[in-house]
Amino acid sequence: QVQLVESGGGLVQAGGSLRLSCTASGIIFAITTMGWYRQAPGKQRERVAYITRGGSTNYADSVKGRFTISRDDAKNTVFLQMNSLKPEDTAVYYCRPLGSESWGQGTQVTVSS
Helix, strand or coil, X not given: CCEEEEECCEEEECCCCEEEEEEEECCCHHHCCEEEEEECCCCCCEEEEEECCCCCEEECCCCCXXXXXXXXXXXXXXXXXXXXXXXXXXXXXXXXXXXXXXXXXXXXXXXXX
């Protein structure tokens, strides 16, 4: 059973930074592509970034150059460093392994203008 625990969200002013963490269990983390997703009020959930087992990364155009995804396989943890935050980044952020249908509880990110 896949379990995902996200943390690190909060309230920040525009231009600020946050670092999200997600610890996963129930998977072979080191060989799993991990993604970060977000869902803003009234909008569909969208993928923000993903990182492969080899460390290759991919970002949504809306966050490219501002967000950085990374992983620590020894700790079964994936991170999302978010810089230059904008009010439109406000959302609940989730992580999920590629191919999994499981979701964690998410972590709320609120960016004030």
